[in-house]
Amino acid sequence: MEIKYIRKHNDSFMTIIDEANAVEYETKMIDSNDISILLEYSILEIDGTTQYNYNISRKENLQDYLETRDYSLEAIGKIVLSLQIGLSELEKYLIDESHIFLEKDTIFLEKTNAGERLSLCYYPKDNGTIQQQFRVLMEHIVSNLQGGDRKKAEHIYAIYDICLKEDYTLEEVLDYLQSNSEEQPEIVVNKIEFDDGFDEDLEDNRIEDYFEDSSESLYDYYEKKKKKTLGGRLLSLNIFDGIKGLLEKKGESAISKSLKFEDFIIEPDTEIEEKTVLLKDSKPAGKLVYDGRDGAEDDYIITKDIFRIGSSKTNDAILNSKAVSSSHAKIYRENGEYFLEDMNSLNGSYIQGGILNYKEKVKLKTMDVIRFADVSFVFM
Template sequence: MEICYKRNLNQSYMFITSDPAYSGYQIHMCRQNHIHNLLQFEPVVSEGETQFRYEITGKRSLDHVLESSDFAIDMFAKMLETLLGICQEIRPYLLEEEGILLDPESIYLENGTKKFYFTYCPGRQEPVTEGFRKLMEYLLAKINHEDEQMVLASYEAYQKSTEEGFSLGEILRILYQYRQQDVEDYVPVRQKSVSSKKVEALQKGIMPWEQEKKDAAVEEKPTAKKKKGYWKKYEIDTIEKDDEYYKKDAQSRGWNMAMEEKLQECIAAISRIPAFLTGKINHEKEEEPIVCTPMDYKEMQEENPTVYLGTERAPEGVLRYDGKEDISNIRMEYFPFIIGSSEQADGNVCIQGVSRMHARITREKENYYVEDLNSMNGTWLNGKMLAYREKEQLCMNDVIQLGRERFTFL
């Protein structure tokens, strides 16, 4: 399956070269019935090959959206709700769910409304569950690890997606549970009674599991005999006081032992997933011996030259504004660099005709590239309109046009 993009002055399109196994019935049912949140498409025959043309005007793919936004739990739930709604709506038309594409490049969000749109490709035969599992592997690398709810929900959703026979409804229920309740509500009953040693550890800033390791390492010493009945009463009083103190202390600190342990396990597991998928986990690393050889001073200077630590800035690009509006030049100090009218854009151009996320400039070694982010009024480079995802190399004094506004690359 091949994907390419084209656009004209007013509309932007995605073209997918279909597999030869598609059926005319699927095309007919999709065209005759308006299915909510599915991209509308038309079959196009070019050079003996059948392509499907999807209109994507005013929309951005999920992978581009996540470059400038965090993947929050509300966005995750909304995406799943939309997908489940599509699966239910296409069943009466006898359309196969395997035709729904779940790769990040084929899932779109509409600018402004933030509605999700999915791509249906007739002839596609990948099961929805398999496509969703691959999507989860991609999303785990995009979540904000400081968002405890999202980390826990995503990891549990990924674990569920690896089980045989799971359903999308089960994944959605997991998200609902984490979204409607605070993380602190997930405390096992067995964790409610806490010893005085753990309370003292909390006061000193020691994590509970660290204190347990220290206690296990210390041998038990014989203690003097207590009076009959004294120890039992002291233990009951201490536990009651410790329980009351710990609850207040945990609330003031904003965390609890159970969720802290689970959160650390989730983060550690997520960090291991890419290596596990590629089969590159190596639990034991052999230390390479360090060999020191005499080096001539002149050779050392050639291999490790002294770097001047002055006020000179790192190489950067500048877009000089050539219009009549009150817009300052744009200095790009990091890449990728997104230009648009949104406050979240790296280079803010708040003027009519410029989309919220209009264009993106990237850098590869010493070369700069510009690409359009499916903007409403288009991006031009030296008079040539760029299609969505089309990257063009920038040279000195090239003219970039965003809508009607022009900039010169310096």
């Protein structure tokens, strides 16, 4: 099996090349129904091999998602919950669970204004049971744990112990995560005020609470609300439909709307950022020098083995341009050398004018010009 990544302007694709044979019944079911948990794909037959091409534009794979969040229990919990709900939907269409390819590189998440949405890879080959594949994912998570948070490590090892059982279920993993999650502080809520002509009175489906002073997302709020009203069980995959329906007025979608600016697509704001300058009085181990005259961005010293660049405040280099994705790119430091990798950004990462494919790793040299969307730096 071979996995490749291709970029075509603002779209990215993952291609799996193997000898998998399409299952006629499943293909018809997927083509005839909007199964939102599955990645969109097309099939191409070339020289006796089958290529499955998946649209992964604006999505982040599982490895990057968990790595960015330091393999937190909250992140793992969201994955398990979304996975369980998605598998429940696939059962309705009689999709063989062994045809869902659960790898750290084939599970994707997409950021929306309501949270993260999970997408699974349908690949009609015997990939093993969900339990077997999830066990391998947990092995990956355990092997990548870093020291420092003993309590988190104990919980993750406990989850892995559950997965070692022959007949374990994802529900057991969820039960453990929910019973060991930290209690959330009481949240003060305020009434939502719509600024773009939205009508507050939306019959029985009003959004009456707005988390003005809380970091909790609407996704988390509705997730907890559903758990409470449905006795702790989520019965529908369409977690975001209620929110999306309320925010859609006059044929325009407030969730999916994006603005064009020259050759770049502007991503919708999902969080409030504060400008952070990371230049410190330490010996440089690598440096990004802003190549602009407007002073809109800062210079950055690369002080980590994995140095992340994007517009989100979770990055090491926080860029202010609206054309830059929240998780745009990262720079690796290995044996004293530096490598650039794009994080499946919307508007792309460039080195010396050439755009990078997703997962393409390029060695950096002194005086290389690196561009993240419309923001240029010189690597020193």
